[in-house]
Amino acid sequence: MANCCICGRRIGGFGEDKHKITNDYVACYKCAPLFRKIINSETTEQLEMSEHELRIEIESKNVSREIIDAVENEIQRIKDSKQFMYQQEQFQMQKEEEIRKKRKAFMISTGYNFEGYKIQKYIDLAHGEIVLGTGFYSELSASISDLLGTSSKTFEGKLSQAKRAAQEQMIINAMTLNANALIGVDFDITTFSNNIIAVSANGTAVVIEKIEK
Numbered sequence: 001m002a003n004c005c006i007c008g009r010r011i012g013g014f015g016e017d018k019h020k021i022t023n024d025y026v027a028c029y030k031c032a033p034l035f036r037k038i039i040n041s042e043t044t045e046q047l048e049m050s051e052h053e054l055r056i057e058i059e060s061k062n063v064s065r066e067i068i069d070a071v072e073n074e075i076q077r078i079k080d081s082k083q084f085m086y087q088q089e090q091f092q093m094q095k096e097e098e099i100r101k102k103r104k105a106f107m108i109s110t111g112y113n114f115e116g117y118k119i120q121k122y123i124d125l126a127h128g129e130i131v132l133g134t135g136f137y138s139e140l141s142a143s144i145s146d147l148l149g150t151s152s153k154t155f156e157g158k159l160s161q162a163k164r165a166a167q168e169q170m171i172i173n174a175m176t177l178n179a180n181a182l183i184g185v186d187f188d189i190t191t192f193s194n195n196i197i198a199v200s201a202n203g204t205a206v207v208i209e210k211i212e213k
């Protein structure tokens with residue numbers, strides 16, 4: 001069993017919390033959290049403070065040059081991987097923002113044109129579908145018997161929710177086809193014998209462009 005390269009404590013059994021710095025150098029359960037703090041730091045300030053804390057600990061322990069170098073390498077490695085993660089996050093956020101913008105600008109119509117726009121390209125049919133499961137019909141009959149309409153509102157609410165969700169799926173489908181609009185949009189409601197109802201939305205995915213005046 002190895003000793004902690006920082007404080008010299010013997011590293012105990014199998015389950016002990018430790019941080020492997022290199023194949024030769026391992027930090028014990030008391031020193032490992034100093035690395036963990038760097039790994040888990042959420043701001044540059046936290047990161048720098050955690051680094052500082054680890055360096056002070058190392059200096060106070062009078063360890064060899066080799067160990068100091070190994071620890072410095074490890075700090076750099078952690079920082080590099082954090083930088084990579086940060087860049088990934090930024091990239092992901094930018095992508096999501098782009099999709100949100102495109103979704104916001106996306107236009108749909110039950111008709112075949114948009115005032116002030118021309119259709120530049122017809123791409124393909126786009127489709128979205130939501131299946132409502134068992135229990136839907138029992139709610140429906142309850143809503144019919146309840147003429148005062150509270151459950152019928154629930155039913156309508158569910159159906160329009162399903163329509164909206166089907167529409168949203170259709171739009172996402174069209175966006176993946178690089179469309180920025182849908183024309184000729186309509187909805188179908190299909191009922192199946194086993195208490196299942198499917199709401200589907202269909203339309204033609206197109207690219208539209210504003211007509212310059």
Ligand SMILES: [Zn+2]
Pocket residue numbers: 004005006007008009027028029030031032
């Ligand atoms: Zn230690």
